[in-house]
Amino acid sequence: MSLQKCDKCNTQIKWSKIIKSLFLAYRPIQCNQCGTVHRIRFSSRIIFSLLSVLPLWLLGFIILNQLSLSIFYTFSIIILSGVFLFLLFPFLAKYKSEY
Numbered sequence: 379m380s381l382q383k384c385d386k387c388n389t390q391i392k393w394s395k396i397i398k399s400l401f402l403a404y405r406p407i408q409c410n411q412c413g414t415v416h417r418i419r420f421s422s423r424i425i426f427s428l429l430s431v432l433p434l435w436l437l438g439f440i441i442l443n444q445l446s447l448s449i450f451y452t453f454s455i456i457i458l459s460g461v462f463l464f465l466l467f468p469f470l471a472k473y474k475s476e477y
Contacts, residue, residue, distance in 0.1 A: 382471060385414065386475060389409055399418065404423060414476070415476045421472065425470060426467060426471075437459055
């Protein structure tokens with residue numbers, strides 16, 4: 379599990395650039411070294427959509443039904459889990475270059 383590298387010059391793309399791209403609706407990333415533009419792969423978009431909704435929904439369902447925690451604690455755990463998943467997304471993101 380590592381960060382994406384530029385297809386052309388093999389320079390590692392910064393974590394912050396990938397987070398910004400994901401947060402701003404999958405905007406393309408430009409390599410700092412060679413200027414190659416990278417766009418997120420469709421498969422990565424599907425993975426992010428599923429990882430954004432399903433685990434948090436299932437976690438909330440399990441916590442509410444099985445552990446009988448209050449709604450405040452349940453939402454707090456779901457939000458913290460969502461933030462943790464979002465911080466891991468740059469390591470899962472796959473981009474392709476546009477030549």
